[in-house]
Structure formats: structure tokens, C-alpha cells
Amino acid sequence: MATPLLDAPAVGVHTKEKLAVIDCDIHNVDGYQSPATEVWVNYMPSAWKDYHLKIAGRRRAGSNCPRAVPFAARNDAFPPEGPPGSHLGFMQDQLLDAWDMEYGILNPLSPAGGQQNLAYGAAIAQAVNDWQIAEWLEKDERLRASLTIAYEDADLAVAEIERLGDHPGFVQLMFMARTMEPLGRRKYWKIYEVAEAYDLPIGIHFGGAGVGPITGAGKASHYIQDHGGMPMAFQAQVTSYVYEGVFERFPNLKIALIEGGFGWMGPLMWRLDNWYKKLKMEVPDLKRLPSEYIRDHFWLTTQPIEEPPDPAYFDQMIAHLNMNDKLMFATDYPHWDFDAPDRALPRSLDRNVREQIMAENARALYGLA
Amino acid sequence: MAADFTGLGRPVIDCDIHNAFASLETLVPYLHDHWVAYIRESHFRGPSANDYPRGAPTSAREGTAPATGPAGSDLARMQKQGLDPWDTEVGILTCVYGVQSVLNEDLAASLATAINQWQIDHWLEKDARLRASLVVPSQNPALAAREIERFGDHPGFVQVMLPVRSYSLYGKREYDPMYAAAIKHNLAIGIHFGGASSLPPTPVGWPSTYIEECADMAQVFQAQVLSLISEGAFARFPELRVALIESGFVWMPAWMWRMDKEWKGLRRDTPWVVRPPSDYVREHIRITLQPIDAPANADHLLQVIGQLDSDEMLMFSTDYPHWHFDGPHEAIPTGLPDALLEKILRENARAFYNL
Numbered sequence: 001m002a003t004p005l006l007d008a009p010a011v012g013v014h015t016k017e018k019l020a021v022i023d024c025d026i027h028n029v030d031g032y033q034s035p036a037t038e039v040w041v042n043y044m045p046s047a048w049k050d051y052h053l054k055i056a057g058r059r060r061a062g063s064n065c066p067r068a069v070p071f072a073a074r075n076d077a078f079p080p081e082g083p084p085g086s087h088l089g090f091m092q093d094q095l096l097d098a099w100d101m102e103y104g105i106l107n108p109l110s111p112a113g114g115q116q117n118l119a120y121g122a123a124i125a126q127a128v129n130d131w132q133i134a135e136w137l138e139k140d141e142r143l144r145a146s147l148t149i150a151y152e153d154a155d156l157a158v159a160e161i162e163r164l165g166d167h168p169g170f171v172q173l174m175f176m177a178r179t180m181e182p183l184g185r186r187k188y189w190k191i192y193e194v195a196e197a198y199d200l201p202i203g204i205h206f207g208g209a210g211v212g213p214i215t216g217a218g219k220a221s222h223y224i225q226d227h228g229g230m231p232m233a234f235q236a237q238v239t240s241y242v243y244e245g246v247f248e249r250f251p252n253l254k255i256a257l258i259e260g261g262f263g264w265m266g267p268l269m270w271r272l273d274n275w276y277k278k279l280k281m282e283v284p285d286l287k288r289l290p291s292e293y294i295r296d297h298f299w300l301t302t303q304p305i306e307e308p309p310d311p312a313y314f315d316q317m318i319a320h321l322n323m324n325d326k327l328m329f330a331t332d333y334p335h336w337d338f339d340a341p342d343r344a345l346p347r348s349l350d351r352n353v354r355e356q357i358m359a360e361n362a363r364a365l366y367g368l369a
Numbered sequence: 370m371a372a373d374f375t376g377l378g379r380p381v382i383d384c385d386i387h388n389a390f391a392s393l394e395t396l397v398p399y400l401h402d403h404w405v406a407y408i409r410e411s412h413f414r415g416p417s418a419n420d421y422p423r424g425a426p427t428s429a430r431e432g433t434a435p436a437t438g439p440a441g442s443d444l445a446r447m448q449k450q451g452l453d454p455w456d457t458e459v460g461i462l463t464c465v466y467g468v469q470s471v472l473n474e475d476l477a478a479s480l481a482t483a484i485n486q487w488q489i490d491h492w493l494e495k496d497a498r499l500r501a502s503l504v505v506p507s508q509n510p511a512l513a514a515r516e517i518e519r520f521g522d523h524p525g526f527v528q529v530m531l532p533v534r535s536y537s538l539y540g541k542r543e544y545d546p547m548y549a550a551a552i553k554h555n556l557a558i559g560i561h562f563g564g565a566s567s568l569p570p571t572p573v574g575w576p577s578t579y580i581e582e583c584a585d586m587a588q589v590f591q592a593q594v595l596s597l598i599s600e601g602a603f604a605r606f607p608e609l610r611v612a613l614i615e616s617g618f619v620w621m622p623a624w625m626w627r628m629d630k631e632w633k634g635l636r637r638d639t640p641w642v643v644r645p646p647s648d649y650v651r652e653h654i655r656i657t658l659q660p661i662d663a664p665a666n667a668d669h670l671l672q673v674i675g676q677l678d679s680d681e682m683l684m685f686s687t688d689y690p691h692w693h694f695d696g697p698h699e700a701i702p703t704g705l706p707d708a709l710l711e712k713i714l715r716e717n718a719r720a721f722y723n724l
Contacts, residue, residue, distance in 0.1 A: 068634070068635055068637075068638070177572075177573070178572050178573055179573050179574065180573075180574055181573065181574040181575065182571060182573050182574055182575075182576050182577070182581070183573070184577075185577060210569075210572050210573055210574060211569060211573075211574045212568050212569045212572075212574065213568060213572075214572050214592075215538060215572065215588075215589065215592030215593075215596070216533075216534055216568065216569065216570040216571055216572070216585065216586075216588060216589035216592060217533065217534055217535045217536075217537070217538050217539070217566065217568070217589050217592055217593055217596075218535060218536055218537040218538045218541075218566075218568060219537075219538070220538065220592075220596065221538075221540075221541070221596075221599075221600050222599050222600070222635075222638045222639055223635055223638055224595070224599050224631050224632065224635040224636075224638055224639060225538075225592070225595055225596060225599055225600075227631060227635065228595055228627060228628060228631040228635075229572065229591075229592060229595065230572075231591075231627060232571070232572050232588035232591055232592060233571070233572035233573050235585070235587075235588050236571035236572060236573045236576070236585050236588060237573060239576070239581055239584045239585055240573070240576060240577075240581060243576075243577075243578055243580055243581045243584070244577060244578075244581075261623075261627060263622075263623030263626055263627065264620060264623045264624070264627075266623075266664075266669075267619040267620045267622075267623060267662065267673065268584075268587075268620070269664075270619055270662045270663065270664040271584055271587060271617060271619065271620070271660075271662040272584055273665075274660065274661075274662050274663065274693075275427075275580050275583050275584050275660075276580070278426055278427050278692065278693070279425065279426065279427060279579065279580040279583070281426070282425075282578050282579055282580050283578060283580055304630060306623065306626050306627070306630075307626060307629070307630050308622070308626045308676070309626075309629075309647075309678070310676075310678075313622070313626075313672075313676050316669075316672045316673075316676065317623070319669070320664065320669050320672070320673075336634065337634060
């Protein structure tokens with residue numbers, strides 16, 4: 001029996017108003033090295049397991065800050081064995097049961113996408129996916145998962161989607177926010193073609209290993225710049241998808257931005273619209289305003305929720321965003337910046353908007369019953 | 370559309386006017402023979418930045434380029450289009466020649482000195498309304514400090530200009546000699562759109578297009594703001610004043626909320642940050658008005674200006690000769706209270722630059 005999270009309600013109380021809850025960001029693993037990698041390593045073929053144990057990561061190293069706490073996890077989220085998030089029973093007690101969640105989306109944070117050795121990355125992706133099927137999806141009907149892919153090589157990614165894309169437990173493809181190239185670029189287009197064919201949204205999650213520093217002006221010194229800097233990566237990805245004309249080529253593509261915040265999105269739409277009006281000669285494939293593509297194709301998770309100093313600013317931000325049908329609740333369990341289902345959303349939001357955000361938007365996007 | 374150079378019918382202090390020179394030949398009188406020979410023998414064409422492609426509609430309003438030379442290179446034309454119609458009380462020149470991306474640091478320093486002397490001779494001494502920004506080789510802060518010492522007492526210079534895209538974030542200690550010199554000479558720091566540092570401009574690599582790079586530049590400003598605060602530049606230099614120029618500002622409220630939230634959780638890493646980051650922004654940072662990046666709904670823009678929680682942060686700019694707006698109705702937000710408008714048009718810049 002897990003100890004309840006310090007801010008958890010009595011068991012079975014999902015929110016004070018009995019809203020249905022779907023958590024769009026649960027981490028069953030987070031880490032690039034042992035012990036996190038040990039949760040899935042036995043699912044690797046023996047040759048790759050041997051490589052993994054002898055050589056381990058071939059990531060683009062050299063620009064990571066230590067995170068504030070081990071595994072970036074809450075102190076009260078360490079299970080009796082294994083790293084935070086990796087123990088199903090403990091997570092059920094602390095999260096799914098405690099808040100009576102209807103569904104939870106698993107986002108495994110693995111080093112698959114960030115490997116320079118692409119075949120090794122693809123082997124990690126296979127192992128993580130098989131581990132999720134065997135130890136998570138088949139054990140709790142409330143769970144769905146993101147399909148891990150080695151997204152820096154479209155052929156390897158497509159092969160994995162074709163291997164498991166029809167499995168009903170996988171509801172989206174997993175990218176990390178910091179990729180080697182902006183995600184609108186052509187090297188990723190084959191993946192989008194297959195994503196459309198399998199009707200799988202693209203999930204882009206906080207993190208990853210870019211080709212340069214976290215900022216466009218050099219390396220950061222502190223974790224606050226790395227953690228706080230991630231919205232810059234999300235903004236660059238949105239900008240790339242729009243201006244590259246990806247949504248003209250892939251009109252059914254759906255993209256969920258996970259753990260990037262959403263306060264920046266309204267002003268970003270204004271900026272992209274204004275620059276488009278001036279420089280449309282450079283991007284002739286676009287047929288509509290950037291903000292129109294964004295409102296049709298992007299979903300955003302709430303955590304870490306914006307906390308403006310004046311509650312009225314929150315309401316303004318929601319109005320500027322004008323994407324009530326695209327915001328989706330997430331806790332980010334078991335991380336330190338967890339948002340609790342009964343406390344995350346301000347009371348100023350209408351009940352029907354809270355229903356949309358807490359469950360209904362995710363239900364529609366991921367095709368949940 | 371033909372450019373409309375009608376002003377607002379009330380005086381302004383314009384914090385972003387670009388002066389330029391036609392070619393490196395302009396600087397020959399100011400360069401040592403060694404560099405003149407070097408430039409001619411090597412066919413050095415200047416820094417590799419392409420921040421304002423010559424044919425991009427945003428780079429120059431129609432009619433701003435003289436018969437020879439780029440837009441912004443002819444004082445008479447600038448006076449007629451950029452100063453007189455706006456009833457400009459003070460115009461702050463922001464020369465964006467990117468010596469910071471000249472890899473030969475000695476050449477970069479000599480070019481900076483030449484440009485600064487040229488600014489005195491051809492601009493500051495020709496029009497009393499003008500002030501200028503010092504061009505410095507900030508890729509080498511010691512050389513930048515030397516340049517500030519050389520010209521810092523000239524009353525025409527009001528700030529030191531840095532490109533937002535640097536090789537190293539501006540909060541780092543390596544820049545301390547440059548900031549110490551700027552403060553000694555009562556100069557602000559102006560961080561401007563652009564730069565070519567060899568690093569990709571985004572956390573996710575190199576974008577394909579110019580429009581994408583322009584849009585992405587706002588995030589580089591966000592990174593510099595967070596660096597200046599969290600890496601302690603404002604703690605080490607409480608008098609440091611920083612203007613963000615041509616950065617846009619509509620992103621700033623959400624960025625302040627984000628920084629404040631991160632600081633609540635992670636402030637133990639940076640114990641010198643003793644107040645929420647937004648406090649440092651409001652105390653130390655100012656932003657020029659253009660590009661406004663205005664939403665379709667004018668009320669939303671007024672709300673975002675309100676969310677800055679400061680009537681001192683914005684400073685009027687035209688960004689002459691660049692194209693961000695058409696008629697004067699687009700040069701300023703619609704519906705501002707007159708007292709706030711007056712602060713934006715003149716008083717915030719007057720206080721910030723000690724004019």
C-alpha cells in the first residue's frame with residue numbers, strides 16, 4: 001500500500017466536483033541510465049542488451065544540468081522498489097485510485113530518440129514498447145501509452161509504428177521537444193504520413209537532446225534555465241510545423257504538446273500571423289493564417305499550469321488562446337512539479353470548460369470510450 | 370503599398386532607428402592601413418549575418434533606400450522620412466553591423482572603433498536630435514570594455530549594442546568587464562534582434578526559412594532575460610539597465626509568469642535571485658514597441674500591456690527603415706490611456722536613457 005501523496009485527497013475523490021479525470025502525462029520511467037533503464041532492458045534482443053550494458057548511451061552529451069532532485073521526482077513518490085513511477089501498484093494507489101482516474105496516458109521518458117547510434121535507439125524503442133505492453137497495458141485497463149520511436153531516423157520510426165501501431169493500447173507517437181532539427185522539416189515527413197495512416201497523434205513531450213545548447217545564445221548554467229527554457233523549444237516546434245506547411249501536406253495530423261505550458265501560445269499565434277502577413281512570399285504553400293492551423297492541429301496539456309499573479313490574467317490568457325477544446329489535464333506524476341487534479345484549474349473557469357479540460361478533450365483526441 | 374511616413378501629431382522619442390553604411394569603403398578613413406590592405410586583399414565583405422535580407426519586405430520600407438547604398442545610409446532621407454514627420458525629439462540610432470560575428474577579434478575591434486567614430490562624424494555631429502549606440506566586439510568582453518572606455522564619455526552615445534544571438538548568454542560572468550565599463554560611463558545595454566553566433570537559433574536546431582528565424586528570435590530574447598536574472602548579472606550590477614530592441618513584447622507577460630513559477634520551485638540553485646524574476650524584469654528591463662505583433666482584437670493587446678504590470682516597460686520605436694506597420698494608426702496600440710501613451714512615447718525612454 002503506497003503512502004498517499006502529501007496533497008492527495010481521501011481515496012476515490014477525483015475532484016471536489018466529481019469531474020471525470022483523464023491524466024495525459026504519467027511517467028512510468030524517466031532516465032537515460034541505470035537504474036531507470038533497467039526497467040526495460042530485459043526486453044532488448046540479447047545483442048543490443050549486451051551493447052547497452054557495455055557501451056550504454058551515445059547521446060549528444062555536454063549540456064545537461066543536474067535536476068533538482070533524484071529522478072526529478074517528488075520525495076513521496078519513491079516506490080518500495082525501482083525508480084519513481086515504475087511500480088504499477090504503487091502508482092495505482094497514489095494516482096489512478098486516489099483520484100479515481102478514468103484513464104491515464106503513459107509517457108515513458110527513454111533515451112531512444114536522442115541516440116547518435118540510431119539502430120541502438122530503435123532497439124531501445126522496441127524494448128520500451130514491449131515492456132509497456134507486458135507490464136502496463138495488459139495489467140490495467142485504464143492505461144494507454146505513447147509509442148516510443150527513434151524519430152531521428154524516419155525509416156526506423158516507421159518500422160516501429162508498423163510493428164505496433166495497430167495495438168489498441170498505443171494512442172500516440174512519442175517525440176521529445178528537443179530534436180535535432182525543427183520538427184516541420186522534411187526528414188520527419190515520412191513519420192507524419194504513417195501517423196495519419198494509423199490515426200495516431202504526435203505527442204511532443206518536454207525534454208530531449210538537441211543538436212546545440214538549450215538556448216539560441218549558448219549554454220545555460222542552471223537547471224532553472226534548462227527546465228524553464230523548454231517552452232522555447234515548444235515555440236520553435238510550433239513555428240516550424242506552421243511555416244513549413246506541414247498541415248497543408250498532412251491535413252489530418254494532430255499534435256499534442258505535453259508539459260510545455262500554454263501561456264505562450266496566444267501571443268505566439270499573434271506573432272506568427274503578423275510575420276506571415278509581411279513575409280508570406282517566403283512560404284507560398286500556406287493557405288491560411290498560422291493561428292488557424294494552430295487552433296485546428298494542436299492540443300496542449302495543462303501542467304505545469306500557468307500561475308499569473310492576478311487571477312484575471314488567467315482568464316484573459318484562456319480567452320487569447322481560444323482553444324478550450326484543445327487543453328488537456330495532466331499531472332506529470334511522479335515529478336516534483338506535479339499538478340493535482342483537484343487544485344490545478346482555477347475556479348474562475350466555467351464548469352463545462354473544466355469538464356473539457358479534465359477529461360473530454362483527451363477522450364476525443366485519443367478516442368477513449 | 371506606398372510607405373506612409375505620416376507621424377502621430379505629437380512628439381516622440383524613437384528608440385530604434387537604423388543607420389547603415391553603403392560599403393566598407395565608408396570605413397576606410399577610420400581604419401589602420403593594415404586592415405585596409407587586409408580587407409582589399411582578402412575580399413572580406415563583412416560579417417556573415419543575414420539578419421535583414423536585402424529583398425525581404427520587412428528589411429526596408431518602400432522608398433527608404435537611397436540611389437546608392439542600403440536603407441538607413443542617407444541622413445537626409447532619414448530626416449525626411451524617419452525624424453521630421455514623427456516630430457522626433459530624440460532618435461536613438463541602432464547600427465546593427467555585426468562585428469560580433471567577425472571571427473578575427475582584432476579586426477572586429479578595429480571595425481567597431483571605425484564605426485563608432487563614423488557615427489560621431491556623420492550622424493551625431495550632423496543632427497542634434499540623434500543619439501547613438503556603441504558597436505562593440507562583445508565576443509571578447511575585454512575588447513568590448515576597451516571600446517566602451519574609448520568612446521564612453523562622448524555625450525552622443527547612450528547605450529552599448531549587443532546582438533541577441535550571442536555565442537554565450539549575457540548573464541554570464543565573462544561579460545562583467547563590459548558591464549562595469551558601461552555602468553561607469555552611464556550607458557545602457559541594448560540587446561537587438563539578430564546576430565550570427567554559429568549556434569542554431571533555436572533549442573531544436575536550424576530553421577529552414579527567414580520568416581521562421583524571425584519568429585524564433587523572440588525565444589532567444591526570452592533566454593537572455595532568464596540568463597541575466599538567474600546567472601546573477603543584475604545581482605552583480607544593480608545599476609545595469611537593459612533594453613530589448615526589436616524583440617516584440619507580447620510574449621513577456623507569460624514569460625514572467627513562467628520564470629516566477631520556476632523560481633518558486635528552483636530558487637535554491639540561484640540564491641542571489643532574492644525576488645521573483647518578474648521584479649528584476651520590471652526594474653532593469655525595457656522593451657521597444659515595434660514589432661507590436663498585435664492580435665486582431667485590440668482589447669487583447671491592451672490586456673497584454675496591462676499584464677506587464679508596469680507602465681514603464683515599453684518605449685516607442687519606429688524601427689526605421691524596417692517595415693512592421695503601415696500608417697501611423699498601426700504604429701501604436703489603439704485605446705491606450707493618454708498618460709500611459711505619453712510614457713510610452715517619450716517619458717520611459719527619457720528616464721531610461723537619462724535624456
